[in-house]
Each structure stands twice: as C-alpha cells, then as structure tokens.
Amino acid sequence: MNxxxxxxxxxxxxxxxxGSDATIAVMFFVLCVxxxxxxxxxxxxxxxxxxxGVIWVAALLASLLSLERLFLTDYEDGSLELLSxxxxxxxxxxxxxxxxxxxxxxxxxxxxxxxxxxxxxxDAAGFGALVLTxxxxxxxxxxxxxxxxxxxxxxxxxxxxxxxxILPLYIPVLIxxxxxxxxxxxxxxxxxxxxxxxGILAAALPLAPWAGAAALRQxxx
Amino acid sequence: xxxxxxxxxxxxxxxxxxxxxxxxSLAPGGALVLLGPNGSGKSSLLRVMAGLLKPIRGxxxxxxxxxxxxxxxxxxxxxxxxxxxxxxxxLTAAENLAFxxxxxxxxxxxxxxxxxxxxxxVPHIAAVPGRYLSAGQKRRLNLARLLAAPKPLWLLxxxxxxxxxAAIALFEGLIAEHRAGGGMVVLSTHTDIATPGGExxxxxxxxxxxxxxxxGDDGDGVDGDEEREDAA
Numbered sequence: 001m002n003x004x005x006x007x008x009x010x011x012x013x014x015x016x017x018x019g020s021d022a023t024i025a026v027m028f029f030v031l032c033v034x035x036x037x038x039x040x041x042x043x044x045x046x047x048x049x050x051x052x053g054v055i056w057v058a059a060l061l062a063s064l065l066s067l068e069r070l071f072l073t074d075y076e077d078g079s080l081e082l083l084s085x086x087x088x089x090x091x092x093x094x095x096x097x098x099x100x101x102x103x104x105x106x107x108x109x110x111x112x113x114x115x116x117x118x119x120x121x122x123d124a125a126g127f128g129a130l131v132l133t134x135x136x137x138x139x140x141x142x143x144x145x146x147x148x149x150x151x152x153x154x155x156x157x158x159x160x161x162x163x164x165x166i167l168p169l170y171i172p173v174l175i176x177x178x179x180x181x182x183x184x185x186x187x188x189x190x191x192x193x194x195x196x197x198x199g200i201l202a203a204a205l206p207l208a209p210w211a212g213a214a215a216l217r218q219x220x221x
Numbered sequence: 222x223x224x225x226x227x228x229x230x231x232x233x234x235x236x237x238x239x240x241x242x243x244x245x246s247l248a249p250g251g252a253l254v255l256l257g258p259n260g261s262g263k264s265s266l267l268r269v270m271a272g273l274l275k276p277i278r279g280x281x282x283x284x285x286x287x288x289x290x291x292x293x294x295x296x297x298x299x300x301x302x303x304x305x306x307x308x309x310x311x312l313t314a315a316e317n318l319a320f321x322x323x324x325x326x327x328x329x330x331x332x333x334x335x336x337x338x339x340x341x342x343v344p345h346i347a348a349v350p351g352r353y354l355s356a357g358q359k360r361r362l363n364l365a366r367l368l369a370a371p372k373p374l375w376l377l378x379x380x381x382x383x384x385x386x387a388a389i390a391l392f393e394g395l396i397a398e399h400r401a402g403g404g405m406v407v408l409s410t411h412t413d414i415a416t417p418g419g420e421x422x423x424x425x426x427x428x429x430x431x432x433x434x435x436x437g438d439d440g441d442g443v444d445g446d447e448e449r450e451d452a453a
Contacts (some may be wrong), residue, residue: 006320014312043374077308078306079307081307085296087324221273221275
C-alpha cells in the first residue's frame with residue numbers, strides 16, 4: 001500500500017511540475033464545448049437540447065487527449081522496466097498510474113462541467129445528474145483508456161491508434177452518461193442510467209488493470 | 222552450492238535465435254562477466270535473468286526452486302540496471318532516487334538516497350532536477366539505486382557507459398564490497414571492469430550455428446569453441 005501511494009504521489013508530482021497535461025485537457029474540454037454555439041448558432045433551445053451530449057463528447061475527447069502519455073514517458077525512459085521488476089504487482093502499477101491520471105485530468109473536467117452547462121443553457125434540473133455521471137464516468141474513461149495506452153506502447157503514431165481502439169469502447173459510457181442527464185431534465189429518474197454506469201465502473205475496476213498489466217508485460221519484453 | 226543458476230536457456234528475439242543451451246551458475250560472492258560481440262545476446266540474457274524476457278526454453282532457479290514458480294520472490298532479490306537511466310527530468314536527483322528506494326522497500330528512502338549519492342561521489346547533484354544532469358551523472362544516479370535499495374543480485378547491462386575513469390574505479394570498489402558481503406553480480410561490458418575471481422561467460426559459445434547438423438539436443442554448449450562463423 002505504501003509503495004502504491006508512493007507511485008501515485010510521484011505521478012501527481014510529475015504532473016503538477018510539468019503542468020501541461022492537466023491544463024491542456026481542461027482547456028481542450030472548455031474550448032471544444034465553447035465552439036458548439038458558434039457552429040450550431042446561439043439559439044438557446046437548441047443549445048439546451050444538445051448540452052448533455054456535447055459536454056459528454058467533449059469530456060471523452062479531452063480524456064483521450066492526455067491518455068497517450070499515461071505509460072509512454074515511463075516506457076521511453078526505462079522506468080516501466082523497473083516498475084515491472086519492483087515488488088509492486090503490475091496491476092497495482094496500472095491502478096496507481098490511472099488514479100493519478102484521473103485526479104489530474106478527470107477531476108478538473110468535473111469541476112469545469114457545470115460552468116459549461118450554464119454556458120449552453122442547460123436546464124438546472126440536469127446539473128446534479130451531470131456532475132454525478134461525470135463522477136462515475138470519468139474513472140471509467142481513464143480505466144478503459146489505460147488498456148489502450150498500454151496496448152499502443154511502442155507503436156508508431158500510437159495516439160491515433162489509441163483513439164481508434166478506445167473510442168468505440170467509450171460508447172456505452174456516453175449513452176448512459178448523456179441519458180442520465182436527459183432523464184433528469186425531463187423529470188424522469190436518472191437512477192437506472194447511473195446504476196448501469198456504476199456497473200460498468202465495477203466491471204472496469206478489476207478488468208482494466210488486469211488487461212493493462214498484460215499489455216505492459218508485452219511492451220517491456 | 223550454487224544459488225542462482227540457469228540451465229538449457231534459449232532465447233528468441235523476433236525470429237532469430239540469439240543463444241541456445243546456455244548454462245550458468247552463480248554462488249554468493251560470485252561475479253559473472255558476459256562477453257561477446259554486439260548482438261551476441263548479452264542484454265537479452267540479462268533481461269532473461271531479470272524476468273523481463275521469457276526464455277523459449279530452459280529454466281532459471283534459486284537453490285533449485287524455479288524462478289517461474291515464484292516470480293515475486295525473484296523480483297525481491299534483484300536490481301537491474303539497463304541501458305536507460307529512468308531519470309525523470311522534472312524531479313530532482315534525490316527525489317528520483319528516493320522513489321526507487323521506496324519502491325525497493327527501503328524504510329527511510331530519503332536518507333538512503335542521500336547516502337547512496339554520497340557514496341557514488343555526487344552528493345552535490347541531490348537538489349538538481351534530472352533535466353540538468355549530464356549523461357555521466359544520470360548514470361551514477363541510476364547506479365545509486367543499487368545502494369539505495371540493497372538486493373543480493375545485481376544485473377548490470379554495460380553499467381560503465383558514460384562514466385569517467387574515477388567513477389569506474391569507484392564502481393569497481395562498490396562491486397567488490399557488494400560481493401564481499403555475499404552479494405552477486407552479473408554484468409556485461411565492453412570496457413574493462415575489474416572483477417577479481419569473477420567467471421567469464423562467452424556468449425558466442427552458445428550461438429546457434431547456421432550449419433547445425435544435430436539440432437535436437439545440444440548437450441553442453443561449452444565446447445562449441447572455434448566455430449564462430451555464425452550467421453549473425
């Protein structure tokens with residue numbers, strides 16, 4: 001446990017000192033959402049209608065943006081070899097690095113999302129569901145993304161390949177995430193959507209580290 | 222009683238057989254120097270020993286217990302130094318080292334890191350971020366891991382690259398000290414590193430031959446002496 005926290009702490013420290021990864025993800029998220037009113041026109045009803053979907057799609061893309069580097073720097077400078085030789089199981093390494101990634105890129109998205117919802121004239125009834133879905137959904141994005149990031153290590157143009165691999169897997173998260181918000185806005189209960197999202201998280205939590213670790217073992221060989 | 226041993230090891234990289242029928246054994250206090258031309262499989266053998274690479278045949282064992290059966294215990298016994306220095310540019314040298322010391326199970330990683338840097342003769346770089354370190358300083362920082370998280374078996378892949386003469390002498394002293402304390406060292410090198418009493422392993426003795434007539438069972442690959450016309 002101590003080693004696990006050490007690794008999380010190191011990754012957080014690296015992210016905060018470099019600064020770029022975290023801020024780029026949030027900036028991208030905000031800009032991406034802000035572009036929509038320019039594209040579809042400033043009609044408040046249309047914006048309110050598409051707000052949930054736009055915010056969720058932007059969140060998917062923003063989390064994808066920083067995922068490529070999740071294991072890449074450690075892979076390139078030899079740290080990954082040493083991590084895989086340490087007494088910390090590789091599965092725990094994946095969880096630790098994914099947790100740090102989520103804290104740095106996922107949490108700022110959750111904080112920024114309500115502001116963007118205001119910007120898109122989203123019905124206030126959906127705000128609670130928006131934050132809740134992102135709270136459950138963004139860890140799933142990081143976990144599934146970790147598998148892709150591990151698989152594309154060593155591949156040329158890994159970032160593009162990563163998007164192609166991972167985006168289809170994000171579809172269920174997008175459906176239930178946006179669905180919960182729509183349900184809340186239409187005064188239905190978002191509960192079933194949230195439970196399904198939580199179910200996906202419960203499945204991803206053990207499976208993604210396991211698959212990610214297997215891919216990392218291939219990568220260091 | 223050999224402690225760390227390998228038997229009948231064969232290693233495949235891509236579709237090329239790098240070495241085959243390789244045997245070694247290493248007792249406490251022992252040293253094994255891997256020699257051979259480029260591409261003869263020194264790095265591959267070290268990676269096999271570390272467990273990063275699976276041999277396609279053969280087994281590694283500690284006191285007769287196969288490494289494959291107890292990979293965690295094997296990992297707890299080794300320190301591997303590869304070609305890459307694993308130094309993070311935004312962390313200071315002391316932070317870099319303390320992290321690896323903590324991961325290696327040190328009780329007080331910060332103190333261990335300071336002491337290790339001192340023993341490698343570079344206490345002044347402790348507060349310097351990794352990106353400002355020279356190649357030699359990064360290498361010393363990487364070697365300092367060996368001291369910051371002590372393990373019985375050191376696997377060193379060309380450890381003296383980028384080191385100056387004084388540092389090589391210093392490092393030879395550290396190896397001697399490690400061995401005097403019952404530690405073991407396996408290293409590959411192209412320069413001379415003094416390892417008194419150490420065994421030499423010539424990897425081209427285990428190279429698979431292009432004109433191999435009886436390939437099924439390769440008895441003792443040790444006597445494959447003068448046939449060095451391998452297709453490498």
